[in-house]
Every structure is written in structure tokens, then in C-alpha cells.
Amino acid sequence: MKQVICIGSAAKDIFFPTSEMRIIDNPGDPEVKKLMAFEYGAKYQIDDRYEAPGGCAANSAQGLARLGIDAACYCRVGSDPEGDWVIDNLRQEKVETEFIQWDGKYRTDLSFILVNPQTGDRTIFFNRDANEKLEIKDDLEAEWLFVSALNGDWKGNMDKILTAKKSSNMKLAVNPGQANLKEDKAKVIEFIENAEMLLLNKDEAIEITGGKTEEPKELLRELLKLGPKIIAMTDGENGNHATDGEEIFRASATKEKPVDLTGAGDAFGAAFLAAILKDKDLSEALRWGTANGGSVVNYYGAKEGLLTEEKITKKARIVELERI
Numbered sequence: 001m002k003q004v005i006c007i008g009s010a011a012k013d014i015f016f017p018t019s020e021m022r023i024i025d026n027p028g029d030p031e032v033k034k035l036m037a038f039e040y041g042a043k044y045q046i047d048d049r050y051e052a053p054g055g056c057a058a059n060s061a062q063g064l065a066r067l068g069i070d071a072a073c074y075c076r077v078g079s080d081p082e083g084d085w086v087i088d089n090l091r092q093e094k095v096e097t098e099f100i101q102w103d104g105k106y107r108t109d110l111s112f113i114l115v116n117p118q119t120g121d122r123t124i125f126f127n128r129d130a131n132e133k134l135e136i137k138d139d140l141e142a143e144w145l146f147v148s149a150l151n152g153d154w155k156g157n158m159d160k161i162l163t164a165k166k167s168s169n170m171k172l173a174v175n176p177g178q179a180n181l182k183e184d185k186a187k188v189i190e191f192i193e194n195a196e197m198l199l200l201n202k203d204e205a206i207e208i209t210g211g212k213t214e215e216p217k218e219l220l221r222e223l224l225k226l227g228p229k230i231i232a233m234t235d236g237e238n239g240n241h242a243t244d245g246e247e248i249f250r251a252s253a254t255k256e257k258p259v260d261l262t263g264a265g266d267a268f269g270a271a272f273l274a275a276i277l278k279d280k281d282l283s284e285a286l287r288w289g290t291a292n293g294g295s296v297v298n299y300y301g302a303k304e305g306l307l308t309e310e311k312i313t314k315k316a317r318i319v320e321l322e323r324i
């Protein structure tokens, strides 16, 4: 039996770093505060490009596998060169691929990511295709299910995951998807109520708790009422928090020179869960998450910066952490 099955999406990510863009403030629209602008009709030479496997399930599974966890990826790819490429990448990382579904009609998801190398900020254009057709079958068997953003018939898939969970001892870790939250927050909350572990960022926490508070300790208290036993909340370079209902810890983000922020949240989540699976205590799990998230932003894509157990144990020592 696998230790963890990561359920969600897998894709091929293509990165075009360029500093030709202009970042423009957009005061009129609270939803769109900044714009990334280029000269209309112009041609821009991009000196270098990067390709990496992406998608939340692939990112988490690779992060777990690199830390020695027996992890599988549960997603759907097309019967195309991109699908082969994603699978090869996962196999190189010793991720189990037996649960991956091949779609004969739809293509492997593909993202094109414009990155500002000065800040690591990026704009993502993603074409979600095969993962829209992901079906949860009755083949789920693992110690933990790690569910991130779901696509297509995501509500039906959530129900099937809960049915499988209820008829087994499987534990559930949830990293809620922003699109799912936007579409049906109540459904996502119902799912979280059945989870042992919740991993999310601060914006998602504020949204789930209905904007009652932005104070981290209060947010964690509100989220604990939903049912998860362990919660970790990230906030980019502003640092992270974690609680098990008894203790609350805060960790400062590590000092990094980010080139691309893609995959930081998934890297954090994978390392945090891996630490818990290895019986590390809550503060060490928060250190591992923070170390892995920080490491990933130094590279293009969600894979290259993922840490091994030896490296994360070392980097975790420099993470500033306090009980609050």
C-alpha cells in the first residue's frame, strides 16, 4: 500500500523569463491590482526557456518522493508526447504512476508561464484539457490521500473520495483549489470537514473563514472549528503558521533570491506532510515546509528546487521559528 496518493492535475509547464514586461498599477479595479504589459504587435526575443512538469498532484508527489515517501500521482494525461514527457519525469523521481489515466481524446494540460526574473512574479496561461476528464475510480488505497485543486466534475470526485475514505482507514490532507473555492465554497468546506490535515495560504484561509479576521492566530482558530487536526497556513515571504489545536508556531520565510514562485505552495505542503509521516513534531514539520518552499523559488518550475531529506534537515536548521 502506498503511503500517499496525490490527487489533482499534472501538466507540462513552459517558462519564458523576460524583463521586457511593464508592470502597471491598475487602481480602478480591486480584483486586478497590477497588469503585465507588452508593446502591441511587437516581437520579443526570449534568451532562454525552461520546461518542467507541473500541476498540483505532480508537484506534491515529486516533493514527497524526493523526501523518500512512497508517493503516487493520481491525474489524467493525453496520449501525446507531453503525456509521455510528464510520466517520464515522474518516474525519474520515483513517483508511482500506476494510477495515472491516459486520455485518448483530450491532450495533456499545458501551461505557458511568463516570468519576471527580477521578482519571480509570473503570469500563467494554462490550457486544462485531459485533467478536466479525471475520474475517481474505486482504486484508492493508501495511508493518506493528498487532494489539491480538482477539475472537471470536481464535486462528484470529492464525493467519491469521501466515500472511499469513509469505507477505509485512509487519512485525508487537503490543499483547497482557488477555482473550486470560487465556484462552490460550501462544497470545499464540506470536504475540509472530513480532512485530518489542511494546508492552505492566507488568502484561502481568509476566504474560507468568510473574511471575519486576517489575524493568523484567529484564522487558525476559526479553521480548527471545521475539523482538521493539523493546519498549516502559508503567506509567501511573510512566513508561515501551523497548529495541532494545542500549540501554534510561526516560522519566518527563508531569505531567497526568487526567480520563479511556481510550486512554492506545493513544495511547502509536500515537505510538511512528509515530516508528519516521518513522525517529526509540528515545529519540525513547519521548518521542513518553510525550507522546501523557500528552496523551490530559486529555480524555474516546481521541481528543480525540491529538497532531499539530507538537504531539508540542514536547511530546516536556519528557519527562524517561535511558539506563539
Ligand SMILES: Nc1ncnc2c1ncn2[C@@H]1O[C@H](COP(=O)(O)OP(=O)(O)OP(=O)(O)O)[C@@H](O)[C@H]1O
Binding pocket: 200, 201, 202, 234, 235, 236, 237, 239, 240, 253, 254, 255, 256, 258, 261, 262, 263, 264, 265, 266, 268, 289, 290, 291, 292, 293, 294, 297
Ligand atoms: N519570495 C519568497 N521568499 C522566500 N520563501 C518563499 C517565497 N515565496 C514563497 N516562499 C515559501 O514558500 C511557501 C509557500 O508559498 P506561498 O504562501 O506563496 O504558497 P501558495 O500561495 O500556496 O503558492 P502556490 O500555490 O501558487 O504555489 C511560503 O510560505 C514560503 O515559506
Ligand SMILES: [Mg+2]
Binding pocket: 201, 265, 266
Ligand atoms: Mg497554493
